Amino acid sequence: MRVTSKNNSKIKLIRSLHQRKYREQTGLFVVEGLHGVLEALHHPERVEMLVVSYDLLKSARGYDAINRVAASVPVLELDTTLFSSIMTREKPHGIAAIVRQDWTPLENICHLRVDSSSGEDLWVALCDVQYPGNLGTILRTCDAVGAAGVILLGEATDPYHPTAVRAGLSAYFTQHLVRADYQQFTTWVMGSDYTLIGASADGAQYYRGSTYPLPLILMMGSEGHGINPAQRELCDGLVAIPMCGQNDSLNLAVATGVLLYEVIAQKQP
Structure with missing residues (x-):
């Protein structure tokens, strides 16, 4: 036409x-x-x-x-x-x-798992992510490591924003997208068998000194504020990425990539 x-x-x-x-x-x-x-x-x-x-x-x-x-x-x-x-x-x-668009209900996450090598037992939860470029890049990295997808919590940017889609490339057809408010997520994760590991500048362990048991959700805080006290309390553990220069933090997408590849590295022979 x-x-x-x-x-x-x-x-x-x-x-x-x-x-x-x-x-x-x-x-x-x-x-x-x-x-x-x-x-x-x-x-x-x-x-x-x-x-x-x-x-x-x-x-x-x-x-x-x-x-x-x-x-x-x-x-x-x-x-x-x-x-x-x-x-x-x-x-x-x-x-x-x-x-x-394609959205996966939060309650369906456990049904997606097949076995520990499938990737369906590794997720990223993003708290109030604001920048669509970060979100698209994180989706792309999840695809690269064979993770299952991203859980968007709170007031998140739209994953279908043009900037996010350009950054995410084909990940929009390989990754699951879930959205939930904090109360829904809290109730769900407390009743699940997932380990929840949060990233925080003052985490008790450096990220390479921690273990990442599957099934696992990595919780990443917002670009401006990180994870708040209630989110920290929900986590089973907190890990930090060491900063040796003048900056006190990494870009959210970069930090997520560092942690995802550490999880994968620990699972490979």
């Missing part, structure tokens, strides 16, 4: 998805760029529509993917100007997908 008017209903829908309230209302988000779209097409049941500008699309893989799914996935064809006007990338690749 070729569209030339910026007032077309589908164009208005795509543009609206740059705002959180419309992403939440529709349950949709935008994946921009060839890499993300190719990954999305491995899950065609979640793809509502492909959006293409053939003048911008230079990849043979992109053309092949469109031809492969054109019979089952609607394709919206736009000219260069209209396509560029509704995308957030400075240099759009000429292909995007409108994809359905």
Whole structure:
């Protein structure tokens, strides 16, 4: 289907998805760029529509993917100007997908576990994470280590924000996303068999001096304030990452990556 008017209903829908309230209302988000779209097409049941500008699309893989799914996935064809006007990338690749969000209920986490090597027993809980780039990067790191996903607690940024999606790449199709308020999470984790380890500058042990029994949830505090006293009290243990320079903390995504790789390192022969 070729569209030339910026007032077309589908164009208005795509543009609206740059705002959180419309992403939440529709349950949709935008994946921009060839890499993300190719990954999305491995899950065609979640793809509502492909959006293409053939003048911008230079990849043979992109053309092949469109031809492969054109019979089952609607394709919206736009000219260069209209396509560029509704995308957030400075240099759009000429292909995007409108994809359905996927959320896992908190109570389903235990049902996902298969065995200790599956990764389904390692999660990251983020307390009031504020920056979408951090969230997307953490999702990508969880994918890299084979973790199960991320639990968003409190007033978290939207994981489907365009900046988060660009940072997370294909992790949006491999990682589970859970959201809960603190009371729900507290009740659930106290009734589960998960160990909860929190990261704190004044943790009792350095992160390499601690053990990380599975099933495990790593709790990471907000960018500005870390984990608060109630969250600390909930944890089974607190670990610190040593700081030898002038800065007193690491970026949230970097700190999460350091801890995740330590967990994985301890589990490998």
